[in-house]
Amino acid sequence: MTNSRIRASEILTRAEEDYLKTILELEEEHESVTTSLLATHLRVKPASVTGMIQKLARSRPPCLHYESHRGVTLTPVGRQIALEVIRHHRLIEQYLAQALGYDWDKVDAEAEKLEHVISEELEDRIAAVLGDPIFDPHGDPIPSKDGSVTATSRLPLTAIQAGQVVRVTRVRDDDPELLRYLAGLGIRLQARLTIVERAPFEGPLTCQVGGAETEARICALGRGATDRIFVEFDEGTG
Amino acid sequence: MTNSRIRASEILTRAEEDYLKTILELEEEHESVTTSLLATHLRVKPASVTGMIQKLARSRPPCLHYESHRGVTLTPVGRQIALEVIRHHRLIEQYLAQALGYDWDKVDAEAEKLEHVISEELEDRIAAVLGDPIFDPHGDPIPSKDGSVTATSRLPLTAIQAGQVVRVTRVRDDDPELLRYLAGLGIRLQARLTIVERAPFEGPLTCQVGGAETEARICALGRGATDRIFVEFDEGTG
DNA sequence: ATACAATTTTAGGTATGACTAATTCTCGAA
DNA sequence: TTCGAGAATTAGTCATACCTAAAATTGTAT
Ligand SMILES: [Mn+2]
Ligand SMILES: [Mn+2]
Ligand SMILES: [Mn+2]
Ligand SMILES: [Mn+2]
Numbered sequence: 001m002t003n004s005r006i007r008a009s010e011i012l013t014r015a016e017e018d019y020l021k022t023i024l025e026l027e028e029e030h031e032s033v034t035t036s037l038l039a040t041h042l043r044v045k046p047a048s049v050t051g052m053i054q055k056l057a058r059s060r061p062p063c064l065h066y067e068s069h070r071g072v073t074l075t076p077v078g079r080q081i082a083l084e085v086i087r088h089h090r091l092i093e094q095y096l097a098q099a100l101g102y103d104w105d106k107v108d109a110e111a112e113k114l115e116h117v118i119s120e121e122l123e124d125r126i127a128a129v130l131g132d133p134i135f136d137p138h139g140d141p142i143p144s145k146d147g148s149v150t151a152t153s154r155l156p157l158t159a160i161q162a163g164q165v166v167r168v169t170r171v172r173d174d175d176p177e178l179l180r181y182l183a184g185l186g187i188r189l190q191a192r193l194t195i196v197e198r199a200p201f202e203g204p205l206t207c208q209v210g211g212a213e214t215e216a217r218i219c220a221l222g223r224g225a226t227d228r229i230f231v232e233f234d235e236g237t238g
Numbered sequence: 239m240t241n242s243r244i245r246a247s248e249i250l251t252r253a254e255e256d257y258l259k260t261i262l263e264l265e266e267e268h269e270s271v272t273t274s275l276l277a278t279h280l281r282v283k284p285a286s287v288t289g290m291i292q293k294l295a296r297s298r299p300p301c302l303h304y305e306s307h308r309g310v311t312l313t314p315v316g317r318q319i320a321l322e323v324i325r326h327h328r329l330i331e332q333y334l335a336q337a338l339g340y341d342w343d344k345v346d347a348e349a350e351k352l353e354h355v356i357s358e359e360l361e362d363r364i365a366a367v368l369g370d371p372i373f374d375p376h377g378d379p380i381p382s383k384d385g386s387v388t389a390t391s392r393l394p395l396t397a398i399q400a401g402q403v404v405r406v407t408r409v410r411d412d413d414p415e416l417l418r419y420l421a422g423l424g425i426r427l428q429a430r431l432t433i434v435e436r437a438p439f440e441g442p443l444t445c446q447v448g449g450a451e452t453e454a455r456i457c458a459l460g461r462g463a464t465d466r467i468f469v470e471f472d473e474g475t476g
Numbered sequence: 477a478t479a480c481a482a483t484t485t486t487a488g489g490t491a492t493g494a495c496t497a498a499t500t501c502t503c504g505a506a
Numbered sequence: 507t508t509c510g511a512g513a514a515t516t517a518g519t520c521a522t523a524c525c526t527a528a529a530a531t532t533g534t535a536t
Binding site: 251253282283285286289290293306307 | 496
Binding site: 096101109110114116117119121122125126 | 337338340344356357359
């Protein structure tokens with residue numbers, strides 16, 4: 001069985017799907033997707049990455065462009081497959097949170113496995129039950145079936161000045177511990193933050209969580225947190 | 239990496255889990271679970287079965303007893319793992335049917351993949367949402383967490399005489415086409431059947447579906463159907 | 477222009493789990 | 507009791523996807 005041909009939405013292995021998904025996610029944040037960058041995010045060794053990207057570049061049609069020592073770029077075919085996997089992942093995360101009461105720190109690990117095994121029918125039913133959601137529990141956009149993706153804030157809390165008022169729109173989902181910690185502080189999607197103070201030299205950022213109406217809490221966040229929280233300037237005091 | 243030790247509820251591969259599940263299912267219906275029987279049900283070649291059962295017999299503690307040319311028997315450890323996989327499978331089937339509106343002919347294929355990847359937490363949440371169901375959409379019992387299994391009817395429709403009135407309590411889930419066909423006839427779980435006539439020499443069984451109250455339909459079922467439908471004698475005309 | 481350090485690729489190996497083909501075993505019939 | 511058909515096992519391959527160690531490449535610093 002020589003499995004060297006791939007059509008869009010063909011049967012790929014779990015490993016292949018994870019590579020394509022990760023490449024697309026990294027393309028959005030890095031100008032070049034290198035072997036070592038992929039190895040870090042996929043938790044495998046660089047030699048393994050080289051082997052896999054060579055296979056994906058050899059597939060017909062190719063899922064990605066690859067030149068030795070130059071990093072990789074997804075082809076339209078590879079990008080479409082990656083978007084399908086990401087749609088699965090984020091839809092499942094949202095379903096676990098909405099329909100099954102999962103906390104936002106647990107959904108990623110579960111979705112990581114389920115994303116590879118659900119059928120088109122299950123994908124569609126989940127989307128229907130949720131009313132075709134556009135965002136996952138961390139504020140990441142869920143690609144539509146045709147592959148379009150809503151833009152999200154790239155403004156990290158780290159970049160905000162003292163005195164400004166912002167709303168949380170996205171939180172990196174790669175650190176469950178941080179997510180649980182933030183939930184404990186009341187920092188969730190749509191939470192309003194008023195920046196009280198920014199200590200210099202990468203010192204902590206002090207902010208007030210929630211409006212003055214409710215019991216507002218003050219907390220200090222380090223760089224590890226503020227780099228992973230994305231915000232928009234608050235329009236209209238809801 | 240020598241992965242030869244297995245504790246109950248340890249990480250097994252998908253293939254290993256499917257073998258153990260299938261062995262338990264076959265033990266219930268056959269006095270001896272042979273290599274070729276397993277090969278047929280797992281859709282692999284006998285040589286592959288020999289290899290896998292030798293590995294499962296060598297695992298520590300062993301998942302099954304195996305003597306060359308003598309078939310296999312699950313050990314308590316193997317049985318417990320098999321029950322966990324079957325619990326996953328049937329809970330998922332029931333969830334797909336109840337919560338997501340799946341038809342009973344589609345749930346098996348989907349559950350076959352999902353059963354291997356859901357976490358203990360997801361299993362528990364699904365069970366909770368469904369109110370700890372005891373049966374799956376085909377009337378098969380869902381093993382409880384402690385491994386107990388409700389007994390089900392082993393009386394096939396084939397064994398029923400003309401004139402008798404029975405209720406459908408279980409239908410084999412291995413043939414989606416048959417399930418869809420039966421659904422079209424109104425033959426589902428708890429449907430009442432009145433046997434009108436039994437043609438001799440394995441001829442068709444004619445029966446009336448549903449009570450006389452509703453629009454009762456007459457249909458003729460061949461052996462392929464009646465062997466796969468299990469019934470109980472109807473108590474009280476509900 | 478050269479050399480070195482970091483990155484990347486190649487070479488070679490492991491484990492899983494399937495396959496085919498060849499061989500061996502078992503058990504019933506002669 | 508022997509024989510042979512069918513069932514099962516062994517032997518040898520292949521594909522996937524990881525790994526380590528060695529070799530090659532790149533770009534930067536001298
Ligand atoms: Mn994954
Ligand atoms: Mn997410
Ligand atoms: Mn399965
Ligand atoms: Mn079932």
